[in-house]
Every structure is written in C-alpha cells, then in structure tokens.
Amino acid sequence: MGEIIRATFEEILPGEEDFIDSALISLVYALGDNVPLLPVPVKRLENGMLVHLDGRHRLIVSYLMKKPEIDLFLAEDSSDFLNPKMFPEFETYKINETNQHIFQRWKSAEFTALGLDVANYHEHMYKLKSEYPFLMNLNLVKQHFFNKL
Secondary structure, three states: OOEEEEEOHHHEEOOOOOOOHHHHHHHHHHHHOOOOOOOEEEEEOOOOOEEEOOOHHHHHHHHHOOOOOEEEEEOOOOOOOOOHHHOOOOOHHHHHHHHHHHHHHOOHHHHHHHHHOOOOHHHHHHHHHHHOHHHHOHHHHHHHHHHHO
8 A cells, every 4th residue: 555755856756758838837826825735646666766657747846846855655556546535635536637647657657767867856857947947936937827828
C-alpha cells in the first residue's frame, strides 16, 4: 500500500516532459485561492530517486512557490492507487484521473526521466526556464498568460 511522503526537488526526477499552458495557469490562479494540492504520485527507482507519474503542473507551481518540500504519494506498484476516502477535499474524478496516470505511466516514466537527462527536478526546471523564460517566477507566468488574452 502506498504512503504519503515529503521530498525535496533534489530527490525527484521528471516523469513527464513540458507542460500544458491552460493547466498551468489554471493551477496558478487556483492556488491564489488557497486550493489544496493532491499529492503527486511517484515511484522509487533502484537508485533511490523518485520519478513522478502525474502532477507536472503541481510540481512546476510548487517549485515556483519555492516550497522546500512537496507532498508525494509513493506508489509501490502500478495498481497502488490513491483512495478517495483519504482525500475527501478533492473531487473523485481528479483522484481517478491521477490513478489512471499511475497505471498508464508506471513503466514509461522512468524512460522519460532518463531521456530528459537531468539529475533532479532542479535541473529539469533550469532547462524549462531556458526554453520558457516566463517560468522564472509566478508573477511572470501570470503576466505571460494575461498578455496572451
């Protein structure tokens, strides 16, 4: 059975590339209303690192908020899912979507992380910021998307 853990960005590898604009900006504005974040599901690799299976936008926004640690759901296998009863503050469809990603990305996330060739999430964000300079901070993210309207 999986467990909730806390980890730093030095301990996490990206399991997904890039991001979706609309999902990122929706999350940025939702957090302004103090919306809680569902723990990001991860699996532990043989080298001890954690690779995320879902939640790239939660990770990016948490990183930009300069959180020293983030809540994670450490899954033991591809059928180790978040239990909706553990998270009554979240809509069931969001938990089900996360569980679907745990199952779907269990094998591929490690290969994605290796293909990105970064040591941890800090390095991943460095690469993203070099490609998308507005990812330097939350205010720039808001300005960037506001200017697109």
